[in-house]
Amino acid sequence: MDNTKRILIVDDSDELTQVIAEFLGMCGYSVFTARDGIDALRFMEKETMDVVVSDIHMPRMDGYTLMTEIKSRHPRTPIILITGFSVSEAQKMAFEKGADAFVAKPFHLKDLKGVIESVMPH
Amino acid sequence: MNKNMLKKPKSVLCYTDLSKNSSYLVRYAYEISKMLEAELFVLHNVTDIKGAAGFYVPHINMDKLEEEVIQAARDKIYAICHQAVGDSIDKVHRIVIRGGLIEALEQVIRERKIGLVIMPHDGDKGILSWFRGDYAERFLRDASIPFLVLPMDAR
Numbered sequence: 001m002d003n004t005k006r007i008l009i010v011d012d013s014d015e016l017t018q019v020i021a022e023f024l025g026m027c028g029y030s031v032f033t034a035r036d037g038i039d040a041l042r043f044m045e046k047e048t049m050d051v052v053v054s055d056i057h058m059p060r061m062d063g064y065t066l067m068t069e070i071k072s073r074h075p076r077t078p079i080i081l082i083t084g085f086s087v088s089e090a091q092k093m094a095f096e097k098g099a100d101a102f103v104a105k106p107f108h109l110k111d112l113k114g115v116i117e118s119v120m121p122h
Numbered sequence: 123m124n125k126n127m128l129k130k131p132k133s134v135l136c137y138t139d140l141s142k143n144s145s146y147l148v149r150y151a152y153e154i155s156k157m158l159e160a161e162l163f164v165l166h167n168v169t170d171i172k173g174a175a176g177f178y179v180p181h182i183n184m185d186k187l188e189e190e191v192i193q194a195a196r197d198k199i200y201a202i203c204h205q206a207v208g209d210s211i212d213k214v215h216r217i218v219i220r221g222g223l224i225e226a227l228e229q230v231i232r233e234r235k236i237g238l239v240i241m242p243h244d245g246d247k248g249i250l251s252w253f254r255g256d257y258a259e260r261f262l263r264d265a266s267i268p269f270l271v272l273p274m275d276a277r
Contacts, residue, residue: 004142015171019187022169026140026191026198084181105181109190 005120006030006047010040010054010066011082020053023109024116037061041069049077051116053103056083056090064097071098078119082107131237131267133161135230137223139242140166140198143274148206150272151240163234164203165217167226168195192218224258236267243273 007029009017014035021031032047034040036058044052052070056063067079081094084105091102100119103112136151138144148164155162168191171184195218203211219226230236244251253262262269 013182015184016182016187018169018171019184019191022171023187023191023194026194028142106183106186109187109194 004028004030005050006032007116008032008034008040008043008047008049008052010034010037010052010058010063012036012055012058020109020112024113027113029116037063037066037069040066041073044070044074049074051078051080051120053080053082053112053116056081056094057085064093067094067097067099076121078121080115080119082112129237131158131160133163133234133236134158134238134240135227135234135236136162136164136240137227137242138164138166138199138202139244140195140202141242141274144202144242145206147240147242147272147274148203148211152207152210154238154240154270158238160237161215161234162211163215163217163230163236164199164211165219165226165230166195166199167219167221167223168192170220170222188220192220223252224261228261231267238268238270240270240272243271 007024009020009031010033011017012035017033021033024031032043032049034043037054038060040052040054054063054066063081063083067081070077070079078100080101080103081099082103082105083090087104091104094102101115103115134151134155136148138147151164152162168188171188196216199216199218203216217230219229227239231239241252253259
Protein backbone atom coordinates (compact mmCIF):
# COMPACT_ATOMS: atom_id res chain seq x y z
CA MET A 1 0.00 0.00 0.00
CA ASP A 2 1.25 3.46 -0.90
CA ASN A 3 1.70 5.53 2.27
CA THR A 4 2.76 8.67 0.47
CA LYS A 5 1.17 11.71 2.11
CA ARG A 6 -1.03 13.80 -0.16
CA ILE A 7 -1.02 17.59 -0.13
CA LEU A 8 -3.32 19.95 -2.00
CA ILE A 9 -1.93 23.41 -2.79
CA VAL A 10 -4.57 26.03 -3.62
CA ASP A 11 -3.39 29.32 -5.11
CA ASP A 12 -4.28 31.36 -8.17
CA SER A 13 -0.59 31.87 -8.94
CA ASP A 14 0.46 28.97 -11.17
CA GLU A 15 4.10 29.89 -10.70
CA LEU A 16 3.91 29.69 -6.94
CA THR A 17 1.94 26.42 -6.87
CA GLN A 18 4.40 24.93 -9.34
CA VAL A 19 7.47 25.85 -7.31
CA ILE A 20 5.88 24.60 -4.07
CA ALA A 21 4.73 21.41 -5.78
CA GLU A 22 8.19 20.75 -7.19
CA PHE A 23 9.82 21.27 -3.81
CA LEU A 24 7.33 19.16 -1.83
CA GLY A 25 7.47 16.48 -4.51
CA MET A 26 11.21 16.21 -3.89
CA CYS A 27 10.44 15.86 -0.18
CA GLY A 28 8.46 12.73 -0.96
CA TYR A 29 4.90 14.05 -0.93
CA SER A 30 2.25 13.58 -3.59
CA VAL A 31 1.28 17.12 -4.44
CA PHE A 32 -1.87 18.28 -6.20
CA THR A 33 -2.79 21.83 -7.14
CA ALA A 34 -5.95 23.85 -7.61
CA ARG A 35 -6.37 27.43 -8.84
CA ASP A 36 -9.14 28.44 -6.43
CA GLY A 37 -11.52 27.21 -3.76
CA ILE A 38 -14.13 25.90 -6.16
CA ASP A 39 -11.60 23.80 -8.06
CA ALA A 40 -10.22 22.57 -4.74
CA LEU A 41 -13.61 21.46 -3.42
CA ARG A 42 -14.45 19.76 -6.70
CA PHE A 43 -11.13 17.92 -6.54
CA MET A 44 -11.68 16.89 -2.92
CA GLU A 45 -15.01 15.30 -3.78
CA LYS A 46 -12.97 12.56 -5.47
CA GLU A 47 -9.65 12.59 -3.65
CA THR A 48 -8.66 12.42 0.00
CA MET A 49 -5.94 14.82 1.11
CA ASP A 50 -3.75 14.65 4.21
CA VAL A 51 -3.15 18.41 4.30
CA VAL A 52 -4.51 21.41 2.38
CA VAL A 53 -2.40 24.55 1.93
CA SER A 54 -4.41 27.49 0.64
CA ASP A 55 -3.86 31.12 -0.18
CA ILE A 56 -6.45 33.45 1.36
CA HIS A 57 -6.93 35.90 -1.50
CA MET A 58 -8.20 34.06 -4.56
CA PRO A 59 -10.86 34.69 -7.20
CA ARG A 60 -14.30 33.00 -7.02
CA MET A 61 -13.82 31.62 -3.49
CA ASP A 62 -11.36 32.90 -0.89
CA GLY A 63 -9.30 30.81 1.49
CA TYR A 64 -11.53 31.42 4.52
CA THR A 65 -14.63 30.17 2.69
CA LEU A 66 -12.72 27.23 1.32
CA MET A 67 -11.52 26.36 4.83
CA THR A 68 -15.05 26.50 6.23
CA GLU A 69 -16.30 24.22 3.44
CA ILE A 70 -13.46 21.75 3.90
CA LYS A 71 -13.91 21.71 7.69
CA SER A 72 -17.60 20.84 7.25
CA ARG A 73 -16.96 18.09 4.69
CA HIS A 74 -13.56 16.78 5.81
CA PRO A 75 -13.22 17.80 9.47
CA ARG A 76 -10.04 15.81 10.03
CA THR A 77 -8.09 17.41 7.19
CA PRO A 78 -5.62 20.02 8.52
CA ILE A 79 -5.62 23.35 6.70
CA ILE A 80 -2.77 25.84 6.44
CA LEU A 81 -3.61 29.33 5.24
CA ILE A 82 -1.05 31.60 3.62
CA THR A 83 -1.12 35.27 2.68
CA GLY A 84 1.02 38.35 2.30
CA PHE A 85 -1.79 40.85 2.84
CA SER A 86 -2.48 42.41 6.29
CA VAL A 87 -0.64 39.54 7.86
CA SER A 88 -1.43 40.07 11.56
CA GLU A 89 -5.17 40.55 10.94
CA ALA A 90 -5.25 37.64 8.51
CA GLN A 91 -3.46 35.39 11.00
CA LYS A 92 -5.93 36.29 13.76
CA MET A 93 -8.91 35.65 11.51
CA ALA A 94 -7.41 32.42 10.16
CA PHE A 95 -7.11 30.91 13.64
CA GLU A 96 -10.54 32.22 14.69
CA LYS A 97 -12.05 30.47 11.70
CA GLY A 98 -10.29 27.21 12.47
CA ALA A 99 -7.02 27.13 10.56
CA ASP A 100 -4.52 24.57 11.83
CA ALA A 101 -1.59 26.79 10.90
CA PHE A 102 -0.79 30.07 9.23
CA VAL A 103 2.16 31.04 7.02
CA ALA A 104 2.97 34.61 6.05
CA LYS A 105 4.41 35.48 2.65
CA PRO A 106 7.24 35.70 1.89
CA PHE A 107 8.26 32.33 3.26
CA HIS A 108 11.05 29.82 2.83
CA LEU A 109 10.00 26.50 1.34
CA LYS A 110 11.79 24.66 4.15
CA ASP A 111 9.71 26.59 6.69
CA LEU A 112 6.51 25.77 4.82
CA LYS A 113 7.53 22.12 4.82
CA GLY A 114 8.13 22.33 8.57
CA VAL A 115 4.63 23.72 9.14
CA ILE A 116 3.12 21.02 6.93
CA GLU A 117 4.95 18.35 8.93
CA SER A 118 3.71 19.86 12.18
CA VAL A 119 0.04 19.48 11.21
CA MET A 120 0.36 16.28 9.16
CA PRO A 121 -1.66 13.43 10.70
CA HIS A 122 0.51 10.44 11.62
CA MET B 123 27.03 10.39 -36.33
CA ASN B 124 25.78 7.39 -38.31
CA LYS B 125 22.82 5.96 -36.45
CA ASN B 126 23.65 2.41 -37.50
CA MET B 127 27.19 2.48 -36.28
CA LEU B 128 27.77 0.60 -33.04
CA LYS B 129 29.99 2.69 -30.82
CA LYS B 130 30.93 2.05 -27.23
CA PRO B 131 29.89 5.11 -25.21
CA LYS B 132 32.56 6.85 -23.18
CA SER B 133 30.02 8.75 -21.12
CA VAL B 134 26.63 7.66 -19.83
CA LEU B 135 23.88 10.00 -18.67
CA CYS B 136 21.31 8.85 -16.15
CA TYR B 137 18.27 11.10 -15.92
CA THR B 138 16.38 10.88 -12.66
CA ASP B 139 13.05 12.42 -11.74
CA LEU B 140 14.07 11.98 -8.05
CA SER B 141 11.10 9.69 -7.43
CA LYS B 142 11.26 7.00 -4.79
CA ASN B 143 12.89 4.22 -6.86
CA SER B 144 15.56 6.48 -8.27
CA SER B 145 18.40 4.86 -6.33
CA TYR B 146 17.60 1.64 -8.17
CA LEU B 147 17.86 3.53 -11.48
CA VAL B 148 21.19 5.11 -10.48
CA ARG B 149 22.55 1.77 -9.30
CA TYR B 150 21.57 0.23 -12.64
CA ALA B 151 23.18 3.08 -14.58
CA TYR B 152 26.30 2.75 -12.45
CA GLU B 153 26.61 -0.96 -13.21
CA ILE B 154 26.11 -0.35 -16.94
CA SER B 155 28.74 2.38 -16.87
CA LYS B 156 31.18 0.09 -15.12
CA MET B 157 30.59 -2.61 -17.73
CA LEU B 158 31.20 -0.08 -20.50
CA GLU B 159 34.11 1.52 -18.62
CA ALA B 160 32.30 4.80 -19.17
CA GLU B 161 31.97 7.96 -17.10
CA LEU B 162 28.55 8.31 -15.45
CA PHE B 163 26.66 11.58 -15.02
CA VAL B 164 23.37 11.83 -13.12
CA LEU B 165 21.00 14.61 -14.14
CA HIS B 166 17.84 16.21 -12.84
CA ASN B 167 16.15 19.31 -14.22
CA VAL B 168 14.31 21.87 -12.16
CA THR B 169 11.55 23.78 -13.91
CA ASP B 170 12.56 27.33 -14.77
CA ILE B 171 9.27 28.73 -13.55
CA LYS B 172 10.14 32.39 -13.54
CA GLY B 173 11.93 32.18 -16.86
CA ALA B 174 9.04 30.33 -18.45
CA ALA B 175 6.27 32.50 -17.05
CA GLY B 176 7.89 35.79 -16.18
CA PHE B 177 4.97 36.86 -14.00
CA TYR B 178 5.19 38.89 -10.84
CA VAL B 179 3.96 37.01 -7.80
CA PRO B 180 2.93 39.38 -4.97
CA HIS B 181 4.95 39.11 -1.74
CA ILE B 182 7.10 36.31 -3.10
CA ASN B 183 10.69 36.40 -4.31
CA MET B 184 10.53 33.67 -6.94
CA ASP B 185 14.31 33.73 -7.44
CA LYS B 186 14.84 32.78 -3.82
CA LEU B 187 12.19 30.06 -3.92
CA GLU B 188 13.71 28.63 -7.10
CA GLU B 189 17.14 28.66 -5.47
CA GLU B 190 15.64 26.67 -2.60
CA VAL B 191 14.19 24.18 -5.08
CA ILE B 192 17.56 23.84 -6.82
CA GLN B 193 19.35 23.29 -3.51
CA ALA B 194 16.73 20.72 -2.51
CA ALA B 195 17.29 18.96 -5.83
CA ARG B 196 21.06 18.93 -5.24
CA ASP B 197 20.55 17.47 -1.77
CA LYS B 198 18.11 14.89 -3.09
CA ILE B 199 20.30 13.80 -6.01
CA TYR B 200 23.20 13.40 -3.57
CA ALA B 201 21.05 11.29 -1.24
CA ILE B 202 19.88 9.10 -4.12
CA CYS B 203 23.39 8.59 -5.49
CA HIS B 204 24.75 7.92 -2.02
CA GLN B 205 22.05 5.35 -1.31
CA ALA B 206 22.72 3.71 -4.68
CA VAL B 207 26.51 3.56 -4.81
CA GLY B 208 27.95 5.30 -1.77
CA ASP B 209 30.36 8.09 -2.66
CA SER B 210 31.17 6.73 -6.12
CA ILE B 211 29.41 9.60 -7.91
CA ASP B 212 31.04 12.89 -7.01
CA LYS B 213 29.66 16.43 -7.17
CA VAL B 214 30.94 17.04 -10.69
CA HIS B 215 28.97 14.08 -11.95
CA ARG B 216 25.72 15.05 -10.19
CA ILE B 217 24.08 17.72 -12.33
CA VAL B 218 21.04 19.86 -11.58
CA ILE B 219 19.94 22.18 -14.39
CA ARG B 220 17.23 24.82 -14.35
CA GLY B 221 15.08 24.43 -17.46
CA GLY B 222 13.00 21.98 -19.42
CA LEU B 223 13.80 18.30 -19.70
CA ILE B 224 14.73 18.40 -23.39
CA GLU B 225 16.94 21.46 -23.03
CA ALA B 226 18.68 19.89 -20.03
CA LEU B 227 19.27 16.61 -21.87
CA GLU B 228 20.51 18.40 -24.99
CA GLN B 229 22.91 20.53 -22.98
CA VAL B 230 24.46 17.67 -21.04
CA ILE B 231 24.60 15.35 -24.05
CA ARG B 232 26.46 18.06 -25.97
CA GLU B 233 28.76 19.28 -23.21
CA ARG B 234 29.70 15.88 -21.78
CA LYS B 235 29.75 14.02 -25.09
CA ILE B 236 27.22 11.51 -23.82
CA GLY B 237 26.94 8.23 -25.73
CA LEU B 238 24.06 6.60 -23.88
CA VAL B 239 21.09 7.96 -21.93
CA ILE B 240 19.36 5.92 -19.26
CA MET B 241 15.91 7.07 -18.12
CA PRO B 242 13.16 5.70 -15.92
CA HIS B 243 9.98 4.49 -17.53
CA ASP B 244 7.30 7.01 -16.62
CA GLY B 245 4.80 4.60 -15.11
CA ASP B 246 1.61 3.94 -17.05
CA LYS B 247 2.13 6.98 -19.21
CA GLY B 248 5.12 5.48 -21.00
CA ILE B 249 8.33 7.12 -22.08
CA LEU B 250 6.63 9.44 -24.59
CA SER B 251 5.02 11.39 -21.79
CA TRP B 252 8.51 12.69 -20.98
CA PHE B 253 8.69 14.00 -24.53
CA ARG B 254 5.51 15.96 -25.10
CA GLY B 255 5.23 18.29 -28.06
CA ASP B 256 6.59 18.37 -31.60
CA TYR B 257 10.02 19.64 -30.59
CA ALA B 258 10.44 16.96 -27.96
CA GLU B 259 9.25 14.18 -30.26
CA ARG B 260 11.64 15.37 -32.95
CA PHE B 261 14.45 15.37 -30.40
CA LEU B 262 13.79 11.72 -29.61
CA ARG B 263 13.25 10.72 -33.25
CA ASP B 264 16.43 12.42 -34.43
CA ALA B 265 18.57 11.31 -31.51
CA SER B 266 21.96 10.04 -32.64
CA ILE B 267 22.63 8.19 -29.40
CA PRO B 268 20.66 5.34 -27.79
CA PHE B 269 18.14 5.84 -24.98
CA LEU B 270 17.70 3.03 -22.50
CA VAL B 271 14.37 3.14 -20.68
CA LEU B 272 14.29 1.28 -17.41
CA PRO B 273 10.96 -0.08 -16.14
CA MET B 274 10.89 1.03 -12.53
CA ASP B 275 8.31 -1.53 -11.39
CA ALA B 276 10.58 -4.36 -12.59
CA ARG B 277 12.56 -3.87 -9.42
